Amino acid sequence: MRAAMQDAPLGDDVFSDDPSVNALQEKIAALLGFEAALFVPTGTQSNLCAILSHCQRGDEYIVGQMQHCYRWEGGGAAVFGSVQPQPLAHAADGSLPLADIEAAIKPDDAHFARSKLLALENTLGGKLIPLDYVQQATALAQRKGLARHLDGARLFNAAVAQAAQTGGDARAEARRIAQNFDSVSVCFSKGLGAPVGSALCGSREFIARAHRVRKMAGGGMRQAGVLAAAASYALDHHIDRLADDHALAQRLAAGLAGIDGVQVELPHTNIVFVDLTGPARDKSAGLLPHLAAQGIQATGLYRLRFVTHLDVDAAGVDRAVFAIRRYFGA
Numbered sequence: 001m002r003a004a005m006q007d008a009p010l011g012d013d014v015f016s017d018d019p020s021v022n023a024l025q026e027k028i029a030a031l032l033g034f035e036a037a038l039f040v041p042t043g044t045q046s047n048l049c050a051i052l053s054h055c056q057r058g059d060e061y062i063v064g065q066m067q068h069c070y071r072w073e074g075g076g077a078a079v080f081g082s083v084q085p086q087p088l089a090h091a092a093d094g095s096l097p098l099a100d101i102e103a104a105i106k107p108d109d110a111h112f113a114r115s116k117l118l119a120l121e122n123t124l125g126g127k128l129i130p131l132d133y134v135q136q137a138t139a140l141a142q143r144k145g146l147a148r149h150l151d152g153a154r155l156f157n158a159a160v161a162q163a164a165q166t167g168g169d170a171r172a173e174a175r176r177i178a179q180n181f182d183s184v185s186v187c188f189s190k191g192l193g194a195p196v197g198s199a200l201c202g203s204r205e206f207i208a209r210a211h212r213v214r215k216m217a218g219g220g221m222r223q224a225g226v227l228a229a230a231a232s233y234a235l236d237h238h239i240d241r242l243a244d245d246h247a248l249a250q251r252l253a254a255g256l257a258g259i260d261g262v263q264v265e266l267p268h269t270n271i272v273f274v275d276l277t278g279p280a281r282d283k284s285a286g287l288l289p290h291l292a293a294q295g296i297q298a299t300g301l302y303r304l305r306f307v308t309h310l311d312v313d314a315a316g317v318d319r320a321v322f323a324i325r326r327y328f329g330a
């Protein structure tokens with residue numbers, strides 16, 4: 001990846017004149033079956049560009065309580081766009097119940113914000129959202145005249161997990177998910193392992209609007225090809241290997257099974273959630289420092305979150321399992 005960055009031909013992407021950025025945008029748009037794409041510095045900016053391109057001031061987007069573009073982005077769509085979120089509670093599988101979506105869509109009445117957009121996320125907290133649900137929810141939104149955006153920061157994790165179920169190809173599965181949406185955001189800097197960057201995909205006309213928002217958000221970058229080359233390398237080399245991360249997450253979950261007060265959710269992809277109860281909960285405060293001292297990073301307090309990725313190997317997972325078991329005397 002460093003070598004690809006070193007060798008990247010560069011221009012000025014503020015003038016749409018950087019060959020490496022243009023090549024990346026064409027590659028990701030084609031891969032996911034869209035007309036066009038826009039390279040942006042972060043997933044947060046990508047979602048912001050999407051929401052502000054689908055919605056005007058006084059419109060609203062329907063979204064899940066735990067989705068990144070509602071909960072974890074500083075309320076950007078409301079702050080910068082005066083776009084109101086309509087958050088809904090998730091079902092246990094991460095979906096937003098169809099009846100709740102339908103009930104949240106407002107009639108055209110001066111009392112209400114205008115319902116304009118349904119935003120979904122896949123994977124959500126590492127959970128693969130079932131494809132038939134994605135098809136039903138996006139069909140409902142379309143029937144009701146709403147646009148549909150996917151926060152697919154971790155879309156390729158979803159695609160690899162789905163491919164393991166269907167026996168299909170991960171890229172084909174990514175396209176199958178993406179084709180249900182008017183816009184899709186993907187991160188190169190999460191599981192794919194690039195240092196920086198996301199892409200927003202959509203129609204040519206939509207991406208032209210998003211380009212304007214990116215400029216306003218300060219996301220126009222000049223010799224950005226050095227970053228696009230890393231993202232392009234990640235698309236070429238780091239998609240199929242996500243299956244290794246998923247296997248290591250399973251290994252971590254299996255290794256932590258059976259500790260008193262430690263409840264492990266079986267991971268779909270590369271994120272492992274661990275809930276601490278009873279005696280384990282009482283000891284929770286010292287756990288992360290204990291792990292950090294051994295170079296093992298996690299987040300949370302009573303609900304811990306571990307992520308496997310291309311810098312973590314089986315020996316590292318085993319070291320984490322050993323350290324956690326020892327901490328709890330198990």
Ligand SMILES: *Cc1c(COP(=O)(O)O)cnc(C)c1O
Pocket residue numbers: 041042043044045068069121123151152153154187189190198
């Ligand atoms: C990380 C993440 C983002 C935001 O990405 P940044 O590049 O950190 O701004 C958006 N959505 C999801 C689902 C994410 O996991």
